[in-house]
Amino acid sequence: MSKLGDLGAKLYRGEVGYDFVGKRFVWYGVSILITITAIVALAVQGLNMGIEFKGGAVFTTPKTAVSVAKATEDAEKASGHDAIVQELGTGGLRIQISGLDTDAAADVKKELAGALKVTEADINADLVGPSWGSQIANKAWTGLGVFMVLVVIYLAIAFEWRMAVAALVALIHDLTITVGIYALVGFEVTPGTVIGLLTILGYSLYDTVVVFDSLKEQTKDITKQTRYTYGELANKSINGTLVRSINTTVVALLPVAGLLFIGGGVLGAGMLNDISLSLFVGLAAGAYSSIFIATPLVVDLKEREPAMKALRKRVEAKRAAVAAKGGDPEEAYAEDGETPEVIAQGRADRATGRRR
Structure with a gap:
């Protein structure tokens, strides 16, 4: 068995573990800091919306010897608007001009053909009107809202x-x-970005549901025992699924990293940038939130219940009673009615590093 597999088995059996829940306020603080940074970035710099959302034109040219810098200068001069130019793997150029009136697109296309020394017929022009872009934006927000509502309804029913x-x-x-x-x-926000966002929300939800399912199983009939509190069982659930979450996240991140750094960075494929950045960041954030945010937050909400408060008092009272009598600490973690032989075996397991 590999070292990672061995660690996963020990985490699952509870032989080793990390107190994620106990240190939850540290994770909350880190998340709040990162979130505030993201909100400030949005407020100060805003999003670089693509032409699909604000209208404009995209011109795709055949192979040309004109540099990206020169093409940018020519496109801005011809249109009177800011232009974004990317070199394609074929040697051609992708020239994006936001805010360009569709009526003026034909004149701009003609001037670009002369400046880039290609025939006008070989330049492909995709035009997007501002009203159509507004409709796309509204549909994207609607889709995101529907997704969130369905997620809440499903989880409320299933859990x-x-x-x-x-x-x-x-x-x-x-x-x-x-x-x-x-x-x-400063990456562009395009329909590809929206697709990526919806995809990573699905991945994030998957990791969260895996932990929640384990937690639901661990806490079945929780009030009938005095071994663990709700928070401790939640921590066991996180540790038990930790390696699985890491494995699925890493396996998903590797091909996405290829899209982002090779497809987008080396080949200069614009659409790959739009999708892969949202996937890469979102997958990492989703794995983090399922472990450090979602489950600890459930603990905070759940332990407000009178039944969970009463359970915590019984567990703490049992441990205090065992400590006061100078008894075996393992007795505090024993199920009610367990024999001395079982308790002794638990002590032996813990002494040899194989805790139950």
């Missing part, structure tokens, strides 16, 4: 409302961070 609220907070956390990164780096 409970506290888990639905925690998952919603985690999703908003992931979305805010990803959009904030877009504002910081």
